[in-house]
Amino acid sequence: MHMLSIGLRWFVTLAEEGQVTAAADILGIAQPTLSRRLATLEQSIGVDLFDRYGRRLTLNAHGALLYEHARRALDELDAAESRIAELTSATDGTVRLDFLHSLGSWLVPALIRDFHRTAPRVRFALHQDAAGHLADRILAGHSDLAAVSPRPRAEGLGWLLLDRQQLALAVPTGHPLADRPEIDLRDAAGEPFIAMHPNYGMRRLLDEAAERAGFAPRIVFESSELATATGLVSAGLGVALVPIREADPEAAGVVVVPIRGGDAVREVGMVWALSRPLTAPALRFRDFVAQHDRSPG
Known part of the structure; x- marks a missing residue:
């Protein structure tokens, strides 16, 4: 369990299980330890977070509000940890690849098919759109790479000529x-x-x-x-x-x-943002594309 999320995860688990004993078993900690954590949290916030019905705990309005934000924060932390892992592993992870509709019938399938022969465990998250929108998505960080034409006018983009x-x-x-x-x-x-x-x-x-x-x-x-x-x-x-x-x-x-x-x-090419590093699988794919034989047949 990662240090960034451990302080939130016990509360989320307790809220979802609704029972200290069950949540403690899932978290692998002693029941009294979890009870003390809850008491300390409620004391620091200044309100009760649960309504107690015997051993059963039900989120009250305050607890539901905290749970909503804690759940969202955990999802973001999990996503960040996955992206950090992708920065260092070129054999796993996901390449977020955008491309023009017209490139989806020949260029993109050929590149992915041939790349998978060398990196079969790398996944692709694909998105099609118009050229102007694809450049915006790259700059906004929604995608790693985009196959576009012509070369975008926007600043801050790397360019690899493909055809x-x-x-x-x-x-x-x-x-x-x-x-x-x-x-x-x-x-x-x-x-x-x-x-x-x-x-x-x-x-x-x-x-x-x-x-x-x-x-x-x-x-x-x-x-x-x-x-x-x-x-x-x-x-x-x-x-x-x-x-x-x-x-x-x-x-x-x-x-x-x-x-x-x-x-x-x-001119058909591939673009990426110059303001941030590519993840390891995206960098591997871009370097593969640079060496790829795109001659007909």
Whole structure:
């Protein structure tokens, strides 16, 4: 029993058991010792914490209030002890990993699968969200690592580049741009766009690319999934900016035309907070990812 929590745990155990004898047995201490601790605690607080019914103890209003806070404090202490243990053990523990929806079909599963071959006892707590939200979660300490795109603008984040994907314009079959080997994005300035929601990485890339091309895209629908965007393109509702690696070249009714220019790329990377140390399993996973072979096939 850890010293940080021992002073709270006996009270919580007594409150949950409702009997000194039973609580003393669970705690492994003598019944008179536990009775003295309770008397000392009630004296120091200045109120009774239990109503006595023979050998039975029932929390009164004061005791219920103390129990609520003591239970919460114990849960926090237990969580802190677990996190401290994870800081020093690279073979056990949990990696809190966030990632974009679009990376959940290829990158993240491959990384976790291959990492588990070397560290099978490490667990993962996964969370999907938009790129802007993932950076905020890392900085707030809700996650250890996040696979994102493009590189967040927020300060205080480490960055590991994982992939550079050529950007393309998805257009319907038979579209005037469909037969070109490549295009400038300004060639699509008059087209209706199927775009991702604001705060999504692909939406930021579209807005930045259109600004460089000198136009504001006319957006007719906003989606949270790239697959939905290309599906609507196949229906003839517009065009969409997509990364070639995640575009389905066999999708019925869709042609993917590469966009010309060295800045027409999507950088995919991993971020973490620079203001605090990574736990041992998170550090091990990040170092593994840095050496991982992500070539196709």
